[in-house]
Amino acid sequence: MQKILVEGGSPLNGKVRVSGAKNSAVALLPAAILAESKVIIEGLPGISDVEVLGDLLEEIGGNVSWKGQTIHIDPSNMVNMPLPSGKVKKLRASYYFMGAMLGRFKEAVIGLPGGCHLGPRPIDQHIKGFEALGATVTNEQGAIYLRADELRGARIYLDVVSVGATINIMLAAVKAKGRTIIENAAKEPEIIDVATLLTSMGARIKGAGTDVIRIDGCDSLTGCMHTIIPDRIEAGTYTIMAAAQGEKVLIDNVIPQHLESLLAKLREMGINIEEGDEQLLVQPGKELKSVDIKTLVHPGFPTDLQQPFTSLLTRAVGTGVVTDTIYQARMKHIDELRRMNAQIKVEGGSAIVSGPVQLEGAKVKASDLRAGAALIAAGLMAKGITEITGLEHIDRGYEQITEKLSDLGAKIWREEMTPEEVEQFQNS
Numbered sequence: 245m246q247k248i249l250v251e252g253g254s255p256l257n258g259k260v261r262v263s264g265a266k267n268s269a270v271a272l273l274p275a276a277i278l279a280e281s282k283v284i285i286e287g288l289p290g291i292s293d294v295e296v297l298g299d300l301l302e303e304i305g306g307n308v309s310w311k312g313q314t315i316h317i318d319p320s321n322m323v324n325m326p327l328p329s330g331k332v333k334k335l336r337a338s339y340y341f342m343g344a345m346l347g348r349f350k351e352a353v354i355g356l357p358g359g360c361h362l363g364p365r366p367i368d369q370h371i372k373g374f375e376a377l378g379a380t381v382t383n384e385q386g387a388i389y390l391r392a393d394e395l396r397g398a399r400i401y402l403d404v405v406s407v408g409a410t411i412n413i414m415l416a417a418v419k420a421k422g423r424t425i426i427e428n429a430a431k432e433p434e435i436i437d438v439a440t441l442l443t444s445m446g447a448r449i450k451g452a453g454t455d456v457i458r459i460d461g462c463d464s465l466t467g468c469m470h471t472i473i474p475d476r477i478e479a480g481t482y483t484i485m486a487a488a489q490g491e492k493v494l495i496d497n498v499i500p501q502h503l504e505s506l507l508a509k510l511r512e513m514g515i516n517i518e519e520g521d522e523q524l525l526v527q528p529g530k531e532l533k534s535v536d537i538k539t540l541v542h543p544g545f546p547t548d549l550q551q552p553f554t555s556l557l558t559r560a561v562g563t564g565v566v567t568d569t570i571y572q573a574r575m576k577h578i579d580e581l582r583r584m585n586a587q588i589k590v591e592g593g594s595a596i597v598s599g600p601v602q603l604e605g606a607k608v609k610a611s612d613l614r615a616g617a618a619l620i621a622a623g624l625m626a627k628g629i630t631e632i633t634g635l636e637h638i639d640r641g642y643e644q645i646t647e648k649l650s651d652l653g654a655k656i657w658r659e660e661m662t663p664e665e666v667e668q669f670q671n672s
């Protein structure tokens with residue numbers, strides 16, 4: 245087991261290249277189940293979520309091979325194998341096997357998903373959608389059993405705007421008879437990316453990226469080639485780190501329009517950001533002004549950037565209020581930031597960050613993926629050395645984060661934990 249060490253204070257300079265989007269990748273791979281011939285997806289991020297999904301596709305009989313960041317998935321010999329436990333528990337997005345296997349086999353058994361612990365993460369809207377399409381859905385001993393004699397298109401209104409439910413319903417509906425209309429659909433760029441892949445496979449989808457998606461089902465889908473979009477959350481994380489500790493940092497392979505809400509807030513803080521077609525140049529001033537943020541569904545401020553942004557606020561002048569309306573309990577990083585001398589109060593579900601403070605290195609634990617990014621951001625600004633454990637979360641979503649930051653001039657590295665540290669970590 246490893247830990248990350250960061251010796252703070254070094255300025256960040258240079259160029260960092262953003263990888264393919266985790267939250268697209270984790271849907272694109274299961275989507276390949278629906279094809280009848282080879283699906284090739286280029287530009288995938290080297291993260292553990294993608295590895296696990298590749299293994300799951302092999303478990304159900306897919307022929308999977310890798311050439312660098314490109315995956316070749318031949319789904320023709322896949323079988324409807326139940327996946328009630330095991331690797332499905334390692335990540336959130338294993339829930340996409342429900343929609344994809346239901347679409348292909350009209351039947352599936354999938355264990356309830358894992359992923360970041362951000363408070364309650366129900367999947368009732370996914371189930372509502374599958375049932376509307378004609379499936380019977382039961383929950384038995386921690387696994388979801390889905391079965392349909394026939395999938396029929398339906399009009400589905402989502403009570404909660406959900407990325408996962410929107411994509412999962414699309415996956416099943418592309419093979420349903422007739423038209424499905426998803427109302428109050430999520431509008432995240434990853435939904436458009438998945439719709440683009442499915443359309444290349446022959447699916448008929450209109451409106452992805454708006455809150456009404458129309459899908460006309462078809463009998464068969466073929467293989468295709470697809471290039472994934474860049475990861476807006478990884479890009480946003482490096483943009484925040486550059487704002488916190490950068491002099492002049494170029495974020496490469498980014499779609500700036502995907503990050504408008506973050507960029508607007510950073511500009512309000514006094515950070516100079518120039519937008520190119522696929523690049524952002526970040527040059528923070530000496531003094532940053534605090535701002536308030538409230539997370540919202542896309543195109544609002546993304547919940548997945550709330551935690552790293554909280555770290556940035558510790559070096560801004562004034563008081564910033566952070567409210568997460570998507571995951572109210574996504575606050576586990578706060579206690580760890582406090583160990584590093586951050587002045588943060590939690591009141592009425594919001595974190596109130598007072599600054600500027602000089603953060604100090606400490607031993608901290610990443611409780612989830614973006615908490616990990618928040619602690620690395622804090623470590624970059626802190627005096628002394630910060631030791632971060634819980635890397636299994638960070639490695640779910642950030643490809644080569646220590647290497648990318650080292651290339652920007654950060655003093656950051658990984659070390660094996662001693663047996664005593666492992667024991668302490670496991671008991672904490």
Ligand SMILES: CC(=O)N[C@H]1[C@@H](OP(=O)(O)OP(=O)(O)OC[C@H]2O[C@@H](n3ccc(=O)[nH]c3=O)[C@H](O)[C@@H]2O)O[C@H](CO)[C@@H](O)[C@@H]1O
Nearest residue numbers: 267336337364365366367368369370404406407408409570
């Ligand atoms: C793999 C993936 O893409 N993960 C992202 C996805 O997670 P995920 O798809 O799980 O998140 P959702 O968009 O579904 O969740 C949004 C909100 O809706 C609620 N909800 C969701 C589904 C449901 O059936 N019932 C329900 O009540 C959730 O508890 C949450 O409060 O979107 C989140 C919100 O942008 C991001 O933080 C995650 O990084």
Ligand SMILES: C=C(OP(=O)(O)O)C(=O)O
Nearest residue numbers: 336337359360548613614
């Ligand atoms: C919450 C996240 O991921 P997941 O939904 O995969 O747990 C995230 O990417 O920040």
